Amino acid sequence: MTENATSFGANARRYAEGRPGYPGELFDWIVSEAPGTACAIDIATGSGQAALSLAERFTHVFASDISEEQIAHAPIAPNITYAVASAEKTGFASGVADAVTVATALHWFDFPKFWEEVRRICKPGALFCGWTYGLTEAEPEVQRELLDEVLAIADPYWAEGNRLSLRGYQRDEIGFPFEEVTPPAIRMDLDWSVPRLIQMLETWSAVTRARADGHSATLDDLMEDAVRKFGDAPRRVSMPLTIVAGRVA
Template identity: 45%
Template sequence: MTPHTNTFAQRSDQYALARPRYPQALFDWLSQHSSGHALAWDCATGNGQAAVDLARYYDQVMATDLSAEQVTQGLPAPNVVYSAQPAERTAFAAHSFDLVTVAQALHWFDYAAFWPEVRRVAKPGALFCAWGYAWFDCEPDVMAALVMPLRELVAPYWASNNRILWDGYRDADIAFPFEHVTPPPLAIDERWDVAQLIGYMQTWSSYKKAMLDINVASQLDALVAAAHARFQPDGPLHISMPLAIVAGRIDPH
């Protein structure tokens, strides 16, 4: 991974509770396009939310993350094995995996080292798939009064790598080396109240960095308090987060 402040390891338990789950249709599609179902590698697994869904389709899932704290918070599943390993250099045997996945993390990797490692550990013809989400839509009044002002306040604090995700994991940005497999258009759909929505936005790395600036922190606190008071009585909101997905067939060369 490229060096950056590891805000994802800060309060890993809070991160795990606030993050949305990926759509079932994604895992159905991965299974349908895998040439085998013996072993999958979920790279940069975080709290394992993708790994435990993959575990229903594959005999065993190896779930790795650079952060030892994150993997200790990993969601339990009998056929998921967690370990702290960098994406670009693992202890896995060559030609082991039927599937390699990266959820919400590909924009942090050192591609010159990562892609050869994927090719090394994957079986010939294995499937690679990475996905992520960034922006979302919900009710217009919540977008106008809370989401867009909050995004504007934290905008200066995003790491530059996030733009790779925002731009949809373009080949030019990630040096994608495999033959593309076209995924279906998919989105995360959640029903959250405003407290859950705020909790999710507070997991953003930019939010955590912005809170270190006293002036910006006071503005964020006021914005959040006003949103709680105004929108909490209204009940659940419909949150839609389109997924950026890149997938390919791993050649053996």
């Protein structure tokens, strides 16, 4: 996980500005399934999008990330405590969490060690909920002339963790140890301009790697052409969420 955390940390401001938040209905569901609302722990919080939504619903939120740079760009709230720590050794107290969440990061963890850490920090019956984006989709013209072209360049540069995420967190691949709880089907539907969509694409680690491997000029041309053609008009952009959830015994 460290190499990828370093990569995200180096682009922390871009990540904080480019990545969307998550739907309120997801956090409402987490609250409905948690045994209480005293404490939630958000692991690999990144720039804190999920932690902030949890803080609106739980009395206190502890949030950790291995990247100091990411934590530095996380939103401040009086009931959020941030820590720089690995997912497998958070340093949080034992038996405190009503819910543990991981937003778009589970695929970077050492699973056996991480699941033991989840057991340690959770109250009996606490909810674990991890989720990740599916591939971004857009209106047909934008899909064909921007997204598909960027994906064709970026595809060889996805790390294995990214590919695990894109496969939808297969339970045998992540060694999921808890009694599953069926989550709602949630799809993020956004009205974004093409420049805003490009801002998101630039946060993809595969795009960063493709640029470093000599594809910057091609990517720049694609993105500039899309901005010229589509302008600032809002376009429908969708990101289905894959959610894995379970009851921690």
